[in-house]
Amino acid sequence: xxxxxxxxxxxxxxKGQTVTLxxxxxxxxxxxxxxxxxxxxxxxxxxxxxxxxKQDESGMPNNxxxxxxxxxxxxxxxxxxxxxxxxxxxxxxxxxxxMNTEAFFGQGTxxxxx
Amino acid sequence: xxxxxxxxxHVSVSEGALVLLRCNYSSSVPPYLFWYVQYPNQGLxxxxxxxxxxxxxxxxxxxxxxxxxxxxxxxxxxxxxxxxDAAEYFCAVVRSGGYNKLIFGAGTRLAVxx
Numbered sequence: 001x002x003x004x005x006x007x008x009x010x011x012x013x014x015k016g017q018t019v020t021l022x023x024x025x026x027x028x029x030x031x032x033x034x035x036x037x038x039x040x041x042x043x044x045x046x047x048x049x050x051x052x053x054k055q056d057e058s059g060m061p062n063n064x065x066x067x068x069x070x071x072x073x074x075x076x077x078x079x080x081x082x083x084x085x086x087x088x089x090x091x092x093x094x095x096x097x098x099m100n101t102e103a104f105f106g107q108g109t110x111x112x113x114x
Numbered sequence: 115x116x117x118x119x120x121x122x123x124h125v126s127v128s129e130g131a132l133v134l135l136r137c138n139y140s141s142s143v144p145p146y147l148f149w150y151v152q153y154p155n156q157g158l159x160x161x162x163x164x165x166x167x168x169x170x171x172x173x174x175x176x177x178x179x180x181x182x183x184x185x186x187x188x189x190x191x192x193x194x195x196x197x198x199d200a201a202e203y204f205c206a207v208v209r210s211g212g213y214n215k216l217i218f219g220a221g222t223r224l225a226v227x228x
Binding site for chain 2: 003004031033040041042043044045048055056091093095101102103104105106107108
């Protein structure tokens, strides 16, 4: 069974450009999460989808970030326009049940804004 | 608000020595506790978790952790370090009965030397 897959693994963009990160969860997992780790700091929650609906987006830093999950399958996280402080590793995770179950993580996308 | 503190951003041990990675949490309700590991160029992998029941939890690769409510701690141990244990370790908490919104510590990078 395929795990959580994230694309791209690395992205280097200039300040002001747009970047779209993609996450393919484990098949059948209704719950999809985005997290971010800024250099040297803790991994922070960004948002949580249940199927195609946003259950909790309290961690989204500002309106330059837009997450979608069309059809309840893969998800995209768009940053537009990117700023230097957006650099970090973006993790996606998925879980089968809503609570009390293991969340499986992808390898992450390392985003560098220069 | 919940928070997680990992004491020591870097820990270095000799191969065969005891591994002790410290984690303290703050939570207003009984939490669920997790340890994740990230090996180089890989995603986060669940090592072990505590939800309810026995406070000593055994995980993969010989790791275990003990939930101590009175100390609000969930320290990770392994009796004998192996070179392959070199990785970054993250302690995380989620509110019991809550959705799988993980709150992470800042991580501890474990180095194992011969």
